[in-house]
Amino acid sequence: MAKYENLVEQIRDQIQNEIWKVGDKLPSLRKQTEVSGMSLMTVLHAYQVLESQGWIVSHARSGYFVAPKVQYLSAKTLDVTVQTTENIDINDFIFEVLQANRTPYIVDFGSVYPDPKLYPRHQVNKSLMAAARTMPTSSALDNLPPGNEELRQLIAKRYAAQGISVHPEEIVITAGALEALNLSLQAVTQAGDWVVVESPTFYGALQSLQRLNLRALSVRTHPQDGIDLDSLEKALQSHSVKACWLMTNHQNPLGCTLSNDKKKRLIELLAKYNVFLIEDDVYSELYFGGQKPLPAKAFDQQGMTMHCSSFSKSLVAGFRIGWVAAGKMALPIQKLQLMSTLSASAPIQLALAKYLSTRNYENHLRQLRRKLEQRKFAMWQLLRSYFPPNVSVNYSEGGYFLWAELPEHLDATELYQRALKDNISIAPGKMFSASKQFNHCFRLNSSFECSESEEIAIKRLAELIQNMMDE
Template sequence: MAKYEKLVEQIRNQIQNDIWAVGDKLPSLRKQTETTGMSLMTVLHAYQVLESQGWIVSHARSGYFVAPKIQYASTTESDVTVQTTETIDINDFIFDVLQASRKPHIIDFGSVYPDPTLYPRQQINKSLIAAARTMPTSSALDNRPPGNKELRQLIAKRYAAQGISVSPDEIVITAGALEALNLSLQAVTQPGDWVIVESPTFYGALQSLQRLNLRALSVRTHPREGIDLESLEKALQSHPVKACWLMTNHQNPLGCTLTEAKKERLIELLSQYNVFLIEDDVYNELYFGANKPLPAKAFDQDGLALHCSSFSKTLVAGFRIGWVAAGKMALPIQKLQMMSTLSASAPIQLALANYLSTRNYENHLRKLRRTLEQRKFATWQMLRAHLPTSVSVNYSEGGYFLWIELPQHIDAMVLYQLALKDNISLAPGKMFSVSDQFNHCLRLNASFDCATTEERAIKRLAELVRAMLDE
């Protein structure tokens, strides 16, 4: 066993035996070298391994700390592994919830987007101005589907950096990830087809199924381990499934990421049953460890994975630029796009191509990931400090969502309505399912700085929860 492996095992055992508690600061690298006699690089390697395994987290200029223990929501123990839904009717409810969050001075814990102050607005604006100055009169034609050639090449290079071979010709630029997902789903299904989604799932998937008159198979999904592949296979065996809409990295709302082994097995199953994967991977850049997680598409050999992502969660939400690496389905998707939005905004495509051609994006991403990790950890600590112990707060490494499970008899919709009166927006669990299974759950956006206003809001939420428990 190598020296760094011995140190990894030693610290891991200490954490398991509660010698180091959650939130405790570990000895500095220099202190650990003095104690163990190991080199600085050996200690650093050990700490990086522990961080990649989720045992510890690093905070810029502060050192290494014991990571929160992932908590498991009891909802995953349900006997309901696959739920069939012939008719979906959820759009009106989701619309009402999203509209309510537009109140002035709202503390938007229910938002799907990260804190807008984290976006590099000045740099993006410079690229937008540069694009406007140099934009040719033919730009509207040049940037029609499949989209700006330079932007597609830059995206293809980002795939190549992970060892994934995607031709720029396979990429279609869209007006945000949701259009990429909708067009992909429309290209591989017909009204009345069965589509597999996670349970709980991103509400946008449910809205898309409703709009396209598709039927849903909701498959049990674990807060840490992700979709239950045994249940998924049962669904594939029992129904003529045409597509799966899944989030393999930092799933919304749970936050879970599938292991590479599970992603590979997922692709094997879908290939066996000839089912398309609509892979919603909009949070793939927001990882906390040392390495960016691979998409399931990396294991696809049969062209069944349509990988969708965007810049809305990392750069600017309002630009609405996404894409799909669609492989053999690129041309059908382009045709569908021509009949709907025609194309994504030409000036915005040019501005993003300008910005991505610099080193600014990588520098921004590194800073963004550090900030989100610190804020998510701080928000988790604050929630645990103020909420009753009967409330579960599920922490995951990556993204910026926390999945909160209240005791089964508490209705999160009631909590949502009470919080809204105090200008606090939440995302109730009912948004993420066509059943009542998650009515006692809610999703909280942890991308905001835990300043006085946010801490006061969390304390108020805790007061409301305690009052509901006492009733």
């Protein structure tokens, strides 16, 4: 056994025996070198192996910590592998929660958007003003579906940077990612069709299925590993599924990311059953570490994947510009868009093309990722300090969501209602499922700076949870 393997095994055993507990900082590389007598490169190699295996995580300028893979969702929660829902009725509750989150002075842990202070508002506004000054009279026609040519080319280049070949003609610019997802769904389904979603899933998927009178097959999804592919195959075997609406990177609400092996197997599985993939990938730019995760579309050779994303989570929410790399469905999606919204905003498309042609976007993304990583870890530590020990919080590398699970007899919707009276919002689990399976869970937005007001809000949430336990 190589020296680095001995160190890997030693530290792994120490973590399993809770000598090093979740969140603890490991000895620095230099300190570990002194203690073990190994070279700096050997210790670094061992730490990198432990990180790749998920035992530890690194934080810039802070060192290595025991990975916060705490208390996965209870086995009972994950017992249901595939759940059928023929009549989805969730829109009223989602509308109620989203409206309540607009209360003034609220501590908005329930928001779906990152802290708006993280956006480069002034730079983007300058691009918008420049676009407005130079916008040609033909811009309305030039920006009809599939959308602004320069913007589509710039997006195609971003795919190429990951080694993914997407022709600009395959890309359709939309009014946000949700329009891209809805148009993709409409293009491949009819009322009454079965569509696979994750369990839990993004509430926008449930709203879309409800609006289009589609039937849901909710497939068990693990908070660290993502969708259960064996359960997915059972669903494909037992039902005539037309499409899967899945989030493969930094899933909302769990935060999980599929491995490349699982993405490849997912594509192979859907090709076997001739099922379209609608890939909701709006958080892929918000990764931690050195490498952007690939979309499942990278493994698709048949054009059956409609890869949907936007700039709303990574750049600015208010512009509402997204796109779909639609494969063989590009033309049908363009026709559907012409019959609905006609096109995305021409001046906003021009402004984004102008901004993306500079280096400002990459500089902004680097800063954004660093801040999101710092804030997520800081909030996770606060939750770990204040929440009762029988409340589990799932941490994932990337994005800005934390998924919490209360004891099963408690109702997170009741917690949400109590917290709202103290001007604190959370996203209750009822939003993310057509069943009652996740009613004891809730999602928290970790993108806001952990200031005094946020810490006070977390302490108050902990008190409310303890009160519910004591009743």
